[in-house]
Amino acid sequence: MAAWIDPTASFDPIAAQRANVDLERLIVVRARGTHLALATAAALRSEGFRLVVVDVGDLAFGGTKIDDIAPALPSVRGSPAALLVIAGEPGRRVAIPTFFFERVAWERRFDRTVGWSFAVGRAHASDRALFCVTSLDGALADLGTRADPATVAV
Amino acid sequence: MRDPVTLAIVVTDAPDLHGRLLATLHAALPRVGVLDPCAFACDLAGTEELLGAPSRVARNVLARCGRAGARASAGIAPTPFVARVVAERTPPGEVRSVDDGRAFLAPLPLDVLPVDVKVHDELRLLGLRTVGEFADLPRGSVFDRFGSAVARAHALARGEYGDMVRASAPPRRIRARRAWDDAIGSREQLVFALRVVVDEISGALARDGFAALRLELRLDREDAGPLRIERTVLPPTREAAALLRSLRWALEERSELGLVTGCALEVPEVEPARGRQIGLFAPDGARTEEAIATARYLRAKLGTGAVLRARVADEAARLPERATEWVEVIA
Numbered sequence: 339m340a341a342w343i344d345p346t347a348s349f350d351p352i353a354a355q356r357a358n359v360d361l362e363r364l365i366v367v368r369a370r371g372t373h374l375a376l377a378t379a380a381a382l383r384s385e386g387f388r389l390v391v392v393d394v395g396d397l398a399f400g401g402t403k404i405d406d407i408a409p410a411l412p413s414v415r416g417s418p419a420a421l422l423v424i425a426g427e428p429g430r431r432v433a434i435p436t437f438f439f440e441r442v443a444w445e446r447r448f449d450r451t452v453g454w455s456f457a458v459g460r461a462h463a464s465d466r467a468l469f470c471v472t473s474l475d476g477a478l479a480d481l482g483t484r485a486d487p488a489t490v491a492v
Numbered sequence: 493m494r495d496p497v498t499l500a501i502v503v504t505d506a507p508d509l510h511g512r513l514l515a516t517l518h519a520a521l522p523r524v525g526v527l528d529p530c531a532f533a534c535d536l537a538g539t540e541e542l543l544g545a546p547s548r549v550a551r552n553v554l555a556r557c558g559r560a561g562a563r564a565s566a567g568i569a570p571t572p573f574v575a576r577v578v579a580e581r582t583p584p585g586e587v588r589s590v591d592d593g594r595a596f597l598a599p600l601p602l603d604v605l606p607v608d609v610k611v612h613d614e615l616r617l618l619g620l621r622t623v624g625e626f627a628d629l630p631r632g633s634v635f636d637r638f639g640s641a642v643a644r645a646h647a648l649a650r651g652e653y654g655d656m657v658r659a660s661a662p663p664r665r666i667r668a669r670r671a672w673d674d675a676i677g678s679r680e681q682l683v684f685a686l687r688v689v690v691d692e693i694s695g696a697l698a699r700d701g702f703a704a705l706r707l708e709l710r711l712d713r714e715d716a717g718p719l720r721i722e723r724t725v726l727p728p729t730r731e732a733a734a735l736l737r738s739l740r741w742a743l744e745e746r747s748e749l750g751l752v753t754g755c756a757l758e759v760p761e762v763e764p765a766r767g768r769q770i771g772l773f774a775p776d777g778a779r780t781e782e783a784i785a786t787a788r789y790l791r792a793k794l795g796t797g798a799v800l801r802a803r804v805a806d807e808a809a810r811l812p813e814r815a816t817e818w819v820e821v822i823a
Contacts, residue, residue: 386783
C-alpha cells in the first residue's frame with residue numbers, strides 16, 4: 339500500500355492509472371496546514387504503507403511549504419515506508435536528499451499539451467537524466483543523460 | 493589436529509517427528525546436519541571438553557529424543573557415512589561406537605553403498621559380495637572403470653572419505669523478560685520501563701552481529717489477558733532507540749493498555765546487520781489492515797472528504813469530474 343498526501347487535491351487518478359499505478363493500493367489523504375505533518379507522520383508510523391508521497395503543491399493554489407512537514411521527518415527513521423516529497427522549491431528547515439526536475443519542453447499533439455520532457459539531477463551535479471512522458475500511452479521514455487540541459491532544444 | 497568424530501542419529505519408526513527431532517537436536521548439539529528424513533549427523537570433533545565424551549552426548553541425545561516420542565539409535569564413527577550405517581544397524585535406544593570404519597563395513601553387503609543399481613549389478617557380476625571385497629580393489633582401477641561417483645563410494649567403503657557434515661547453526665533465540673512489582677498504568681512509564689529490556693535485546697543483537705527484522709512483545713496485565721504486539725522493523729536494525737520507537741508507536745495505537753505487570757520481548761526474525769532494500773513495488777509485507785487502521789485514525793482527525801480512494805469511472809468522459817470517482821476509505 340502507498341499513501342499520497344495531497345493538500346491541494348491535485349492528484350490525477352487518470353494520469354496515475356496511465357502510469358500503471360494500482361489505485362486499489364493507494365490511499366489519498368487531503369490534509370492541509372498543520373494536519374499535513376500529522377498525516378505524514380501517521381502514515382510513516384503505520385505498518386501498512388511501504389511508500390508515503392507528500393505533494394506539497396504550489397502555494398498559489400492552496401499548497402504549503404515543504405518545511406511544514408519537518409515535524410514528521412523523525413518518523414522516517416525506523417519507518418517501514420520510504421518518504422517521497424514533491425515540492426516546487428527546496429526547504430529551508432528540512433535537509434533531505436533532493437533531486438531537481440527541470441522542464442525541457444512540453445509535448446504537444448494537435449495543439450494540445452499531452453506531456454512533457456524533463457531533466458532530473460542533483461543540485462550540484464552537472465549531469466542531468468532526460469525523460470519524456472506523455473498521457474497518450476503513459477510510458478516514460480528515457481532520453482539519456484546530458485551534461486548540460488541548456489544544450490537540449492526547447 | 494582434532495580426531496574426527498561423527499554422531500549419527502537415526503529414527504525409523506516415527507517419520508512424522510522429523511521437525512520436532514531436529515529442534516530437539518538443535519537444542520542439544522552445536523551443529524546438526526540432516527542426512528535424510530529422520531536421519532541426522534553432528535560433527536563432534538573438538539567438543540569433548542565442552543560437551544563430554546561422544547558416548548555420553550549420544551545417550552543424552554537419545555534421552556531427549558525419547559522424551560520427544562521417538563525411539564532413536566545412535567552411531568559414533570570417524571566419518572558421517574560409517575556413523576550412519578552404524579546407527580542404522582543399532583537397536584533403538586542404544587549407542588554403538590566404531591573406531592575402525594573399514595573393518596566395520598567389510599562384512600556388510602554392497603547395498604549399504606550409495607551407488608547406482610546398475611553398478612551394484614556390475615559389481616556382483618564381478619563376483620563381489622561384500623563391502624570389504626569392494627574396498628580391497630585398487631583405487632585407480634575402480635576410478636578408471638566406474639568413474640568418480642563409484643570411486644567416492646570406494647573411499648567410503650575403505651572408511652576414508654571424511655565427508656563434511658553440512659550443518660546449520662541452531663536458531664538463536666533472542667529474548668528478554670521483566671516483571672514489575674508495581675503495575676504500570678501509564679503509557680509513558682511503560683515505554684521508559686521497556687527501555688531496559690530493549691537495551692538488553694540490542695546488546696544481544698550486537699554480540700551476534702544481527703539486526704532485528706521482527707519484534708514480538710507480550711505484555712502481562714493485571715486486569716486482563718496478555719497483550720501481544722508484533723512489529724516489523726524496516727530497515728532491520730539493532731539500535732535500541734529505533735527498536736524502542738517502533739514499540740512506542742505500537743503502544744500509542746492502543747487506546748487502553750491496562751495495568752502491565754511484566755513483559756517479554758523476543759526477536760523471532762533477524763538478519764545479518766547490514767542494509768536492506770525495501771521492496772517498494774513488489775507485493776510485500778505491508779499489511780492492508782494496518783493501512784486501513786491508519787486511514788480510520790486520519791479520518792477521525794481530519795473529518796470526511798479527506799481520506800479517499802480514487803477510481804477511474806470513465807476514462808473517455810468529456811467532463812473531467814465524471815472521469816473519476818472518489819470514495820471514502822472508511823465509510
